[in-house]
Amino acid sequence: MSDPEKNATIGSEAGGPGLDFIREAVAEDLRSGRFAYVRTRLPPEPNGWMHIGHAKAFSIDYYVAKDFGGTCNLRFDDTNPAKEDMSYVEAIKRDTFWLGLDCRDRVLFASDYYERMYELAVKLIKKGVAYVDDLSAEQMSEYRGTAVADKNNVTHTPPGRDSPYRNRSVEENLDLFERMRAGEFADGAKTLRAKIDMAHPNLVMRDPPMYRIKREPHYRTGNAWCIYPMYDFQEAMSDAIEGVTHSLCSLEYEIHRPLYDWFIREAEVFPSRQIEFSRLNISHTVLSKRWLLRLVQDGVVSGWDDPRMPTIAGLRRRGYTPEAIRDFLGRIGIAKTDSLVDIQLLEHCLREDLNRRADRVMAVLRPLKLIIENWPAGKVDELEAVNNPEDPSAGARKVPFSGELWIERDDFAEVPPPKYFRLFPGNSVRLRYGYIVTCTGFDKDPATGEVVAVRCTYDPETRGGNAPDNRKVKGTIHWVSAAHAVPMEARLFDHLFVAERPMDVPDGVDWVTTVNPGSLEVLSGYAEPCLASAEPGRSFQFERLGYFCCDPDTRPGAPVFNRSVSLRDTWAKIEKKQA
């Protein structure tokens, strides 16, 4: 790595109006000389799957460093062996890099600093600002005090009480801490605590624990340690060890900042600066490891990578691109207000990205037979279709056309509603890239009354969809030649929750039960021949229907597609208004 100081830039665009408050603070720190360079870190705990909320936090860290010519570490905060695992490390790395946050050369682990942190803890003991306590967890909690509501519902925080072990001598504390490490005491029997102020109005500052005894094999250090640092001490020390200038985190840690600063001051280490921002909330979904875990465990979704999940793995499987996600994260901004971002913005970003890049194809999701009565028996026409009108370099392809086609059930109406300009008896539509046809009638199942086939005649002069007589045909519908169609499965998704804020449920209602029952719909349809060989992960636009991504469940000859997002559907709006 080159000298970071040489790379520090305030940047022409960095420093003026329009900067978010974090970049503003960073620019000021560079200007004032508080820091000579910028270094941030992504601090995941490897205990679960990464979701788009993490992606927001990560990209703030990553791009703040990048914008100021600094560096960004990917540091795993792995100090709770009970929950952590190497598989999560790999999953988080994969998702982070996939998003384009490339910290490949700077992957670090807090667990590599255990020895150094231990030494720093000893330093605090020697300074007389840390002590070994024998209180149990329950006792400690009771001694620290708690916020209580009085009869007027005003909460108060009475001062806490000193532990009887608070005034042990430095020598005794040193000895005890060493023996904690050596494994002489049972789990939970002792803790190392910072000696701050048991009457502090901020509960976090009332002699918080720094180390606990926990005999649990660690996924990286095995049984080398039986004591593990707690978050506040670990975070401050890890940041210092790495020379992190700006330790960016979400608002929930705001109240921990005084403690973060206290540890830095007392340990006399590199003075990282913690800055907090609000975490991401998105409407109609939940963004919390614990809640997402619940959805997986209860079988509400098929797994962490279910396409309805807001996890990175889920979004990827759904068909989200890194570009779309990054665009979204850029648009929502950075602030300290509690916000709820409309999921429509995320969907908009995907549409915009895929519109530029996805090849168009034709597929029918709810098939209805269309019979062209005057089509020469056995004739097959090869018609040329444009792959992507937004991208001429995508070229064109041939699509087979014959006398029996599949069309969308929605594209025929026995009795047309107002402003309907698709197929109905007597009306003409254009078959996309094909011919203009006129509806002559339809067949009904005598028993059920269901329309089973639509009949029409075609105009041979209109090959390719052009009308030589310049007549106006309002509707253009998509189709698939029945004889050439590839059967396929389409999975349609709706919001995971109907409610904007799924967690806001009345007392006594379990939020999990409010999952949108219509969030998954599986259809059997037909696609044009080129989709027979679609590769998992590839995205297409099914004309007039939406963007679809080929799912890993795809088997040879049996493609499966996930609808990533629908197209904007003006007709659906009109229909809704009419209803």
Place this chain on the structure above:
RNA sequence: UCCCCGGUUGUGUAAUGGUAGCACGGCAGACUCUGGAUCUGCUUGUGGGGGUUCAAAUCCUCCCUGGGGAACCA
């Protein structure tokens, strides 16, 4: 007021004492071989009251209101 942090159109964000702007959504129209895309227009906002000032979203003050805060989790 136990402590901390917030409150700008429906949503998210900008304006750093000097024209309240942008994006998404919504609505209307143009165009179109996707009722797609694209383009144009429109609408609506500084939580409230006082104060300082020529001038306040911005500074002061009181009130209202939302979030966070006791873990041997991070």
